[in-house]
Amino acid sequence: MDDKKTLYSAIQPTNNLTIGNYVGAIKNWLNLQENYDCYFAIANMHAITVRQNPAELRQKTLALLALYIACGIDPQKCCLYVQSHVPAHAELCWVLNTFTYVGEMERMTQFKDKSARHAENVNMGLMDYPVLMAADILLYQAQFVPVGEDQRQHLEIARDIAQRFNNAYTPTFTVPEGLYMKVGAKINDLQDPAKKMSKSAENPNGSVFLSDDRDTIIRKFKRAVTDSGSEIRFDPENKPGVSNLLTIYSVFSGKTVPEAEAEFAGRGYGDFKLAVGEAVADKLQPVQREQEKILADREYLNAVLKSGAERAAHIAARTLGKVYKKIGFYQI
Ligand code: ATP
Ligand code: LTN
Secondary structure (H helix, E strand, O other): OOOOOEEEEEEOOOOOOEHHHHHHHHHHHHHHOOOOEEEEEEOHHHHOOOOOOHHHHHHHHHHHHHHHHHOOOOOOOOEEEEHHHOOHHHHHHHHHHOOOOHHHHHOOHHHHHHHHHOHHHOOHHHHHHHHHHHHHHHHOOOOEEEOOHHHHHHHHHHHHHHHHHHHHOOOOOOOOEEEOOOOOOOOEOOOOOOOEOOOOOOOHHHOOEOOOOHHHHHHHHHOOOOOOOOOOOOOOOOOHHHHHHHHHHHHHHOOOHHHHHHHHOOOOHHHHHHHHHHHHHHHHHHHHHHHHHHHOOHHHHHHHHHHHHHHHHHHHHHHHHHHHHHHOOOOO
């Protein structure tokens, strides 16, 4: 166990998760949990950078934990915990803020997007989001961070901040690397394949949620935007809609993209879209049932979170202690 490399990732307990979150993040974690020392957090401190309903945030926190477990993430193998249960995240974030420049944060794509979408509430937390994310990762000395393509820029900043600190003092943080899926690191919106599929998209028909029932899933795929022509071919530049559907089909059916192309050669878009919808629904139904079951057992979920928080806090405190020492905080 001790010689395993450390891996860290997190998801915000906001809205309902989409198949983009599943494919880009959770599915990837499943294979990794066997070979790494894994920390998977529920990033509720990141979630409040956009105004949340308190009752919903509480409920979604537990629902996300139940979903992790329902998808096959094993709390015996991985440390599953809630970010706000480990105060070191906020403490390290404060220190790292002094190693981060305002200009760098203003340039972040997600900050620009979210500021435009929430113009009434462009708060400091929204801008500081990547620094808190760097603190998450660096506290655990994680080597690898499996995330979707949209997080690449945040990961680069986490690396820069780690290197800056290491150079200013002595090596303190492991400089993390992003791990991106070859297929599925970016699932796009079904109605607008130029955009990433998002939990908070305006048009709910463009996103398939993990909580959608079979009929809804199939209906959304039937309505998915395809491209001109009739060929089912992987060509993201000229056929973004069809290529996105091929990616989704490949991930959910376990077939490669060329295998999927061969399967649908000469067949129409209607047939193809129905098959994609069925493959997704078949995979999600058992996960939904399992999540319901787990969610009903509050005692079990609390026990998982308690032991996760204890384990995480222990490791985090070690790193924070080193940092405080190096920067000259007087210790008693
Ligand atoms: P929001 O729309 O509320 O900002 P989000 O859908 O981007 O949320 P996050 O909680 O920010 O979700 O991301 C959780 C994980 O899912 C991250 O690893 C992220 O990279 C991944 N992810 C999000 N959207 C996609 C997508 N469309 N394709 C692949 N991976 C994705
Ligand atoms: N910002 C991430 C969620 C997140 C995260 C992290 C991912 C918070 N802290 C640390 C990896 C490592 C997102 O996916 N939106």
